[in-house]
Every structure is written in structure tokens, then in C-alpha cells.
């Protein structure tokens with residue numbers, strides 16, 4: 001099905017998505033969640049452990065495994081080609097293509113999922129060999145070099161094996177691999193949580209820079225609300241499988257509507273300073289506003 005969505009700003013529309021785990025007792029993990037994600041936007045998902053953030057992210061990318069069951073709702077991806085993709089109906093090859101080419105994911109432990117006995121070069125090359133079979137060997141090699149360069153890893157590391165790299169470098173390699181096919185959306189689930197604070201900061205700055213440069217949208221999941229306030233355009237606050245509040249980072253900080261959001265904000269001591277202490281870094285600047293801000297929409 002095609003339409004003129006390539007000319008609209010909506011990238012992904014999640015409507016009334018409902019996901020249960022049919023374990024011994026049924027867990028209603030995501031309850032009628034609706035979100036619209038705009039092209040190039042960074043949307044944060046915040047909320048306490050178990051509120052359904054990861055289940056929602058897995059649902060959006062069709063990565064759910066039993067006992068998870070989507071019991072209602074829809075996820076529509078508005079491709080830049082103009083095609084509307086019914087994500088929940090994707091299967092087999094179409095699903096694999098969608099996951100790498102349109103939407104990619106970076107998880108907390110992603111760096112540990114690199115194959116230990118295969119060089120970084122071969123692991124990146126595999127993506128092209130699988131998804132871009134027509135690409136020449138020399139173009140694949142060039143692209144692998146560009147990707148490492150893009151994420152700030154010395155290209156000489158291409159011939160290294162994962163154990164020869166630090167955790168931060170391995171996570172950067174995972175981000176490079178997630179970027180390999182130029183996706184329109186990256187879902188990041190606690191992508192830097194396992195890393196030390198300085199490395200975390202460097203990688204987040206890198207993600208913000210890449211987002212401005214390449215224009216992909218990000219769904220960023222973390223417990224770290226102060227971090228989301230700093231790097232995202234909008235934040236959805238979840239509790240008990242529902243979205244309680246969805247607002248721009250600034251509105252959420254200065255004028256949270258829901259008592260639970262206010263409680264969450266108060267639980268971070270670093271946020272209890274003067275209102276003027278709200279600062280945004282990481283490449284989201286007044287000179288280069290994110291597409292969401294650029295539209296002036298709320």
C-alpha cells in the first residue's frame with residue numbers, strides 16, 4: 001500500500017497496542033498504548049522497572065517471543081519511499097529486511113553479542129553480504145571503514161576480535177552495525193548502562209551527533225530520567241503498561257501534568273535544583289534544533 005506519508009512527518013504510528021505475557025498468570029505488559037513518532041525525533045521512554053518499556057520496544061520492532069502475545073492494536077511504519085508497512089504482519093524475509101534496513105536496535109548487552117571468533121570486519125561485512133548481495137567486495141570494505149570512522153573507532157580495529165576491544169568500543173561497533181543499512185529508526189534500550197560514566201557520555205554525544213548528521217529517529221529507553229531530559233525531544237512516561245504522560249522534555253521538566261511524573265522527577269536529586277538548571281547538551285542545540293523542535297510542534 002502506498003500513500004503520501006513520505007511527505008508527512010510521521011515515521012511510526014502505534015495505535016492501541018496491547019501486549020500480554022500468557023505465562024502461568026497473564027501479565028498485561030502493554031495496555032492500549034498509542035504513540036506517534038516523527039521523522040528524526042528522539043523519543044524517550046521512561047518509567048520504573050517492569051512498567052513495559054522493553055516490551056513496547058520489542059513490540060514495535062516485531063521482536064517479541066512467546067509467551068508474549070500482541071492481543072490488539074497496530075504498528076504502522078511510514079517508509080520514506082512512501083510505503084506504509086503493517087509491522088505486526090511482517091514475517092520471514094520481509095521481517096529480517098525491515099529490522100536491519102528500516103529499524104535497528106541496540107541493547108544494553110549488545111556489545112556482548114558480537115561473535116568472539118570473528119573479526120569486526122567480517123561481522124560488518126556479513127550484514128552487507130546478507131542484505132546487499134549486489135554490493136561489490138571493495139564497496140563493502142569501504143563502507144565498513146566509513147562506519148567505524150563514523151562511530152569514532154580507529155579503522156585499524158577492523159581486523160581486531162571483540163575481546164581485543166574495550167566495552168565502549170564494542171558498543172560503538174554495535175552502533176556502527178545498527179547504522180550499516182541506513183535505518184530510519186534506531187531503538188536503543190539502555191544502550192550505555194553497562195558502561196562507565198565517562199564512556200557513556202562520549203557514546204551518547206556520538207549518538208546525538210549521528211542523529212543530527214544522518215537524520216534517523218530514536219526511541220531511547222532508560223531508567224535515567226535526567227539523561228532523557230537532556231537528550232530527547234519528547235518523553236513518554238510509562239507506568240503499569242500505560243503511557244501516563246507524553247510531553248516535550250522541557251514541558252515535562254517545568255510543568256509535568258501527572259502526579260507520578262512529578263514523583264519520578266523528585267526522585268532524582270540532581271533535578272531538584274533551580275528551574276534554570278535544565279540544560280540540554282549532546283548536540284541538541286539552538287543552532288541545530290531536532291526536526292521535532294524545528295517544526296515548532298507540540
Ligand SMILES: Nc1ncnc2c1ncn2[C@@H]1O[C@H](COP(=O)(O)OP(=O)(O)OP(=O)(O)O)[C@@H](O)[C@H]1O
Pocket residue numbers: 021023027028029047048049050051052053054055056066067068
Ligand atoms: N517472558 C516474560 N514472561 C512473563 N512476564 C514477562 C516476561 N517478560 C516481561 N514480563 C513482564 O512484563 C512486564 C513488563 O516488562 P518489561 O521488561 O517490558 O518492563 P521494563 O519497563 O522494560 O523493565 P526494565 O526497565 O526492568 O527492563 C513486567 O511485569 C514483567 O515482569
